[in-house]
Amino acid sequence: MSLQPAKELDGVLLVDKPRDFTSHDVVARLRRKLHMKRIGHAGTLDPMATGLLVMLIGKSTRISQYLISQDKVYEGEITLGVTTNSQDADGEVVSTQEVPPLTEAQVRAAMAGFLGDQYQTPPMFSAIKKDGVPLYKLARQGEEIEREPRFIRVMAFDLLGFASPKITFRLACTKGTYVRSIAHDLGQKLGCGAHLSALRRTKSGTMDISQAMTLEGIEALSHADIGKRLLPPHAVAPSHAL
Numbered sequence: 001m002s003l004q005p006a007k008e009l010d011g012v013l014l015v016d017k018p019r020d021f022t023s024h025d026v027v028a029r030l031r032r033k034l035h036m037k038r039i040g041h042a043g044t045l046d047p048m049a050t051g052l053l054v055m056l057i058g059k060s061t062r063i064s065q066y067l068i069s070q071d072k073v074y075e076g077e078i079t080l081g082v083t084t085n086s087q088d089a090d091g092e093v094v095s096t097q098e099v100p101p102l103t104e105a106q107v108r109a110a111m112a113g114f115l116g117d118q119y120q121t122p123p124m125f126s127a128i129k130k131d132g133v134p135l136y137k138l139a140r141q142g143e144e145i146e147r148e149p150r151f152i153r154v155m156a157f158d159l160l161g162f163a164s165p166k167i168t169f170r171l172a173c174t175k176g177t178y179v180r181s182i183a184h185d186l187g188q189k190l191g192c193g194a195h196l197s198a199l200r201r202t203k204s205g206t207m208d209i210s211q212a213m214t215l216e217g218i219e220a221l222s223h224a225d226i227g228k229r230l231l232p233p234h235a236v237a238p239s240h241a242l
Helices: 025-033 058-067 104-112 135-140 179-189 217-218 221-230
Strands: 011-017 037-043 050-057 072-080 082-084 095-097 116-120 151-165 167-173 194-204
Touching: 011 025, 011 058, 011 217, 025 050, 025 095, 025 151, 037 058, 037 135, 050 058, 058 095, 072 179, 095 179, 104 179, 167 179, 167 194, 179 194
Parallel strands: 050 194, 082 194
Antiparallel strands: 011 050, 037 050, 072 167, 072 194, 082 095, 116 151, 151 167
16 A cells, blocks of 8 residues: 655745855755745845744745735844944954944934834845846945835834943834844944844744744654644735735
8 A cells, every 4th residue: 555645735834044044045955854846935034144934835935925025023233343344244344443432322312213214225235136146246246336225114123232332122124124234324323333243033924933943843843743833824914915
């Protein structure tokens, strides 16, 4: 008697992405684990970032655009006094400056200036393409090209802690917001430069990091148990997106 092939899975899987993994690395690992090609994600995370990566399994890849457009919440760390070419800890240091004797009130006031609707110019170290070539590849060759500013909204930029030169924060924002650019710009506003030294996505739409599993944890599960972890598409997307 032959075994029935495992039923192809369909749903949304929440992964707590480890540091130094690209979002595509996670896709590749899940494709190997589940023996499926139809797997994608709803919103990339930079390699240095950790946290909530929304994975779309099987037919649920069709709701990708809806989930990508949802608001996001991040927690992270900004290091003052050091500027990098990528605006984060993965880049090369381009300048160092002395950090002035800032008060917590001064830092909060500077952060408050980022709230609301605004246009943000994407950094050169980004996956946006120019004539089919990602900007980060041009940036590594020393090229700088004009980028189209994008509309974003910052709903909250809260100071969680300040022990100079480190700022810990929570940020709620719309899709497509470059948190490292906000970190860089905050450093400019405070007069000493800065870069994003740690980042963790904690929420995307209604989905929360508390619902996620580590990649290693997921890989240790059986096919059936992974199926039990999946959120149905209708639980995270409105009926018109299904």
